[in-house]
Amino acid sequence: AQKVTQAQTEISVVEKEDVTLDCVYETRDTTYYLFWYKQPPSGELVFLIRRNSFDEQNEISGRYSWNFQKSTSSFNFTITASQVVDSAVYFCALSEASGYALNFGKGTSLLVTP
């Protein structure tokens, strides 16, 4: 069963628009960790954020913000005032306390046009 679902396959926005990338996860562990990674066209995977299951505080970092809601098993990512450089594939991932590996979603491809 897929543990991380990113229902949006592709999103296209115009520069300066706000955009939210959805991530829904599934786990039986009470302790787990959620991550977002960015994969720009150059191909590398860049770590963006980690959130622990026991910390439901939302986080803001510049134009990026993350909304973690345990009640709906979601960990959504919002980019405010998007820029062309934000164009990339974004992956949500889950790490369970009972395991070691990252379980990745299929990714959301974001295209920001001028």
Place this chain on the structure above:
Amino acid sequence: DSGVTQTPKHLITATGQRVTLRCSPRSGDLSVYWYQQSLDQGLQFLIQYYNGEERAKGNILERFSAQQFPDLHSELNLSSLELGDSALYFCASSVEGMSTDTQYFGPGTRLTVL
């Protein structure tokens, strides 16, 4: 730059051949992970090593093997290559190899099997 290095960047080979992918973790990290990214399967965990010992195994084929050396670099060996093995292979590293760690990824090795 995550501090994780992978060589080579690109590899083109023929079916039936054997190749070796190399990874050096970030300074201070004891654990190395290997992931495969393909269009149909997405990002999949292959195997993890911690301080030279295998710690966890994912969807790794029997034709694939890996090891971590005393200097902590790791090699992923792929043999009897098939067309379907064409993919981007990532190495990641973390401090202690636990689910609490953040995994930092290298730039990847793009393998093309012709």
